[in-house]
Amino acid sequence: MPAKSGMGIGHADAIACLQKVFAKNHTGFGVDSTDQNIDPGNLQYGEITYQGMQPLYSALELGQGDVFYDLGCGVGKLVLYVALRGDAARSVGLEVGQRRFLLAEGARCSLDEELDSLKKAGKSQSPATEYKFMLADISRHRYLDPTVAVLTNLCMDMGVQSRTVNCLLRCPSFRRLVSITPLLHSRLKLVRSVLVSCTWAKISAWQVYDVLPPQEPLARSFLTTPTVVKRCTSASALKRPPGE
């Protein structure tokens, strides 16, 4: 397990900060849309409560060098919570709903401003954890750096779930996955469950998996950044691989 960096703040302070940030934001509940080819049934919404974040965070066992992903991050509360706690190197949210992604981006800007003003007043320093959001379909994403991820798969169809797990398992650094409903894969070893409070259930048991090493060595293309992934249509697309 990576060493703890201990640069962040405690649960209560992180929640107080999030309450400020999200006071200005509209909710992730309600309809959303995507131009990706996925069934709209996947875009149903619910979220982890502030109270539920503490036990989930402990189960993630994040430390220095970890890169956390919330897969289907909604308006981004969990991503920003992980950032404020400050143990991981990076906290990333992927969301396919265009409206929710924009709300998460708004929250990210509000948190930047909040942390800036606290810093200017000499009251705090910025968390060591970087945070960002991407508008992306988690089941067609090329994962380069996650070590730990949460898959809020309650309303996701089986195709989205299995494609997502397969994409994640190609990433050599990936070591822990937490999901709401059980996942079956030979490389996922259930180690425990964690009780989490969310908007659809006072308490629900989430599954915590360790990622086992692959039976066969990973294909070379997964271990190194390929020089050419596919033909790109613009120069800017060549500079940055898709999904990075």
Ligand SMILES: C[S@@+](CC[C@H](N)C(=O)[O-])C[C@H]1O[C@@H](n2cnc3c(N)ncnc32)[C@H](O)[C@@H]1O
């Ligand atoms: C149950 S909500 C969870 C929000 C947040 N992770 C939390 O726990 O508070 C699931 C989110 O996943 C998003 N989602 C569903 N399918 C997706 C996909 N294929 N790619 C990215 N996001 C997806 C939905 O739009 C929704 O916002």
